Amino acid sequence: MIENKFPGKDITDEDLKNKFPLAAKKNTNHKSIITINGCEIGGDKLAIFAGPNMVESEKLIIETAINVKKSGAHFLRGGAFKPLTFPYRSLKYNETREQGLKWLKKAKEETGIGIVTEIMEEKYLDLVCETADILQIGSRNMQNFPFLTACAKTNKPILLKRHYGASLRDWLGAAEYILYEGNNNLILCERGVSVPHTHRATSRFLLDLQVIPAAQEVTHLPIISDPSHATFWRNWVRSMSLASVASGADGIMLEVHPDPPNSAVDPLQPIDFQEFENLMQEMEIISKHIYKKSIF
Ligand code: PEP
């Protein structure tokens, strides 16, 4: 039997050496700092990713880019290609796909903000790479190994969201597939896990705050937290964002929309520009106080 030096955890010394040697820390101070579009992730700053769930229109994405940048966000998030849970589409709910990518590009041209957007199919890699500074691999694709390899080979920075049923060990295994291709610009994103009681009166997912210090212990990769997708409920986004900062995350991803109740997707989830601005100020206080890291 293999001895587990970390009681209560599923990651063994053997895993660190042989299953994900590239993702594993080489010593306690080993930490990767990734620079994208002039912004450091994993260094002395807290990185902020903000924007709507879906790139709904040109006006929406440009207005959001201007506002989140003004409040200090480093990256604009937004899906032109979206993994929607059900196959039915209304006009409002429709993905904007190639058109949405063009609007994201315009938002970057007008504001200079870096773009993170989801890639769902290998055939769109070239197209998405033209616009994205960071390729987002969504939860649902976390263990699509040939897809991870194809994304890694583009050498674009990658944001790998954790599947809501994946252990830290599974997640680091997926990360290893990307690092194995020589792509070291990799960021991990916790976005909530699925546990039986979350399907009842609380929320759709449970933000796994413990995975932040757990990951910081074993991997050198930057790790960020997405409280919006985890809580699914804007009233809890503020407290869970502050808790994520306190937990030692290297960055926070937030859904921000000019008119949250009218968001085309998941309208209970996004916060508005003023709430985002207030939250940025509060995250700055926590981050500076505990970790001496600033957002700005
Ligand atoms: C998203 O960030 O838009 C998204 C779909 O997230 P996840 O893959 O975490 O569900």
Ligand code: MN
């Ligand atoms: Mn979403």
